[in-house]
Amino acid sequence: MTTQIFLASTLYGTATLAAALDTTRFAPADRRVLLVSNNAATPETTPAIAAMPGFERLRTRFDDVISWNETIRPFHPGGWAPRLDDVPLWERQLRLVWGLGDDDVELAVESIQVNPALGLAQIFTDAPVTVYADGLMSYGPTRSKIDPLVGTRVTRLLHLDLVPGLKPLLLTEFDVEPETVAASAFLKVLAELADSVDPGAELPAIDGPALLLGQYLCALDILTAEEEEHLHVRMLRGAVALGRTCVVFKPHPTAPDRWSRALEKEAAELGVDLTVLDSPVLAEVLYQRMRPSLVVGCFSTALFTASALYGLPVARVGTGLLLECLTPYENSNRVPVTIADALLPELTDRQAVTGQRPGMDTADLTALVRTVGFAMQPKIHPGLRPAAVRYLADHLDQRTWRYFKRRRLTVLGLPGAVPARLAFLARSATVRRVVRRIRFLRRGSTPPSMPKTTPR
Numbered sequence: 356m357t358t359q360i361f362l363a364s365t366l367y368g369t370a371t372l373a374a375a376l377d378t379t380r381f382a383p384a385d386r387r388v389l390l391v392s393n394n395a396a397t398p399e400t401t402p403a404i405a406a407m408p409g410f411e412r413l414r415t416r417f418d419d420v421i422s423w424n425e426t427i428r429p430f431h432p433g434g435w436a437p438r439l440d441d442v443p444l445w446e447r448q449l450r451l452v453w454g455l456g457d458d459d460v461e462l463a464v465e466s467i468q469v470n471p472a473l474g475l476a477q478i479f480t481d482a483p484v485t486v487y488a489d490g491l492m493s494y495g496p497t498r499s500k501i502d503p504l505v506g507t508r509v510t511r512l513l514h515l516d517l518v519p520g521l522k523p524l525l526l527t528e529f530d531v532e533p534e535t536v537a538a539s540a541f542l543k544v545l546a547e548l549a550d551s552v553d554p555g556a557e558l559p560a561i562d563g564p565a566l567l568l569g570q571y572l573c574a575l576d577i578l579t580a581e582e583e584e585h586l587h588v589r590m591l592r593g594a595v596a597l598g599r600t601c602v603v604f605k606p607h608p609t610a611p612d613r614w615s616r617a618l619e620k621e622a623a624e625l626g627v628d629l630t631v632l633d634s635p636v637l638a639e640v641l642y643q644r645m646r647p648s649l650v651v652g653c654f655s656t657a658l659f660t661a662s663a664l665y666g667l668p669v670a671r672v673g674t675g676l677l678l679e680c681l682t683p684y685e686n687s688n689r690v691p692v693t694i695a696d697a698l699l700p701e702l703t704d705r706q707a708v709t710g711q712r713p714g715m716d717t718a719d720l721t722a723l724v725r726t727v728g729f730a731m732q733p734k735i736h737p738g739l740r741p742a743a744v745r746y747l748a749d750h751l752d753q754r755t756w757r758y759f760k761r762r763r764l765t766v767l768g769l770p771g772a773v774p775a776r777l778a779f780l781a782r783s784a785t786v787r788r789v790v791r792r793i794r795f796l797r798r799g800s801t802p803p804s805m806p807k808t809t810p811r
Contacts, residue, residue: 356458359381367490368489371541372416380536386419389419392423392424393432412548463484463486463513464484476508488514488515489656495524497528509526513535513536516538517656517660521724522721546643548637548640565594565597565651567651568652569614571583584613592621639660649667649669653671653672653677656691662711671699672701674692675757677692678693684731690728696714700712723755723758726739747759
């Protein structure tokens, strides 16, 4: 007997799994379990996947639905992991309460480098693991080192081809090969959702309104609440400047209501018809329901599904600010922000938005993402260093500097660490001796003697 356990924390991820199952990306199994996890900061006040509109259409692919939150209560899914000595006990317990018996277990999880996916993989120590990606983070490096006892069990990476021609970097340190989920199957699943979901607000009667996507970035400590609120206002003003008089705002499900009120006030001053959605539906459902003439966001994955899968015009706003604010440099959102900034047109650039001109071709984007990925995780991907050196030596200019930090390049000894006119200092033996002497003095040690140099 074989039981497949699919861990999901978002409706979008569940739809990705459904599309993969519909196209036989998973081998037949005697039982399929959907393990749902609510990873919100306060799960008690945030709707779980099973309570979201359209979930019932997706759960038909699975034999059972189990709550991970209930299983490990009162612990939080993002903060709990089994202690090493308790792993056998947890496996025995889960096999008992989930009715697994002696079944062979196969896992399909998202975000393997963090809990709850990591904890689940540690409990079922012999289970092969499929990692599926429901966003742009699959194109970036693994955010932290993974225990080889887990990483070597990952057999593949399933992902949507949201950026055609760009190959995911995630888990390549374990030679994991990516496999794409067919776009046609994913669109079919989303069509099912659209047929069964009520957006919760009366949508505009006219065709082609502008759709604004909120992400609630302040909850991730990327922006302050005031900065994100201003970002939404910029989206509205930019859409109006492009001639849109009818706008729909899709806030993040856990975003505060005051953001909607601020937008409503701004819309009234601009004379714009604004609709704020009050139901946590997927943006892709709205793409089918109202066919927007423009989709505006920051670096949301939904921007890329709109462009790549639905052929809708898109525009970005605020990515320059985020590239400055993201800390530390290895923040896992850096690659998604970089891709959005490099590829999508800026909202204020009317010609670029109208013509939907990509900012970079695929080859340049691949080289950029690989270089940013190395700068983020040089110890995980040391093999990317030669390509990063070549890219920075040839392409570091006013346009690409926004993706790097001089301090980071200095620490890694990469081109661009010091201005070109001062590059000779790094090659100076005298300068290196002075630096060593200063370091010794700071440590309170006796500095080495400095050999005399013959003046030229």
